[in-house]
Amino acid sequence: MWINKYYLPMEKKSSPAKSGVLFGVLFGVLMVLEFVVMYIIGMKSLVNSSAGLIVNVANYLVLPILFIYLGCINHKNNVNNGYITLGECLKTGVSITFVAALIYAVFNVIFNFLFPDFINEMIAISRETMISKTPDISAKQLETGISVMKKFMNPFIVFPVTLAMYSFFGLIYSLIIGAIVKK
Numbered sequence: 001m002w003i004n005k006y007y008l009p010m011e012k013k014s015s016p017a018k019s020g021v022l023f024g025v026l027f028g029v030l031m032v033l034e035f036v037v038m039y040i041i042g043m044k045s046l047v048n049s050s051a052g053l054i055v056n057v058a059n060y061l062v063l064p065i066l067f068i069y070l071g072c073i074n075h076k077n078n079v080n081n082g083y084i085t086l087g088e089c090l091k092t093g094v095s096i097t098f099v100a101a102l103i104y105a106v107f108n109v110i111f112n113f114l115f116p117d118f119i120n121e122m123i124a125i126s127r128e129t130m131i132s133k134t135p136d137i138s139a140k141q142l143e144t145g146i147s148v149m150k151k152f153m154n155p156f157i158v159f160p161v162t163l164a165m166y167s168f169f170g171l172i173y174s175l176i177i178g179a180i181v182k183k
Helices: 016-041 043-047 050-079 086-114 117-133 139-152 155-181
Strands: none
Touching: 016 050, 016 086, 050 086, 050 155, 086 117, 086 155, 117 139, 139 155
């Protein structure tokens, strides 16, 4: 007897965004731990070093791609019986990066309120770096650069910019990963 699949009771499926939350939390916690370790080691020694570059590459390229891939594969194999669409990959990836950015942004805002001298330390380090890399920089150019930096360190700007930036990267990386893993 032939049975039409539309008359069978629907199975309750988990949303791709929900399956991405775990990986987003892991990614966010990992970024917070990286920040804490860098703060303990000393930011000044890491700003112009290869370690600082490695952390940035990890946070903006390697880790998002890794966690989005793991989240999509998890959704595909453990929730969707071996299938995933490009749209589900996009939902999973953006939810992962959004949750991670939310955790990191909240931590960053709380950290800056608890340790207000941190922003001043970073501004001093940036001032030294700008002077050492561009010795002929004028005082006006230096102050303009520092004032722009201060604006972007404002918690009311850091929070939404972090969410938007990571969500955008999540969208781009999810498109690439979705094209690879969809079935």
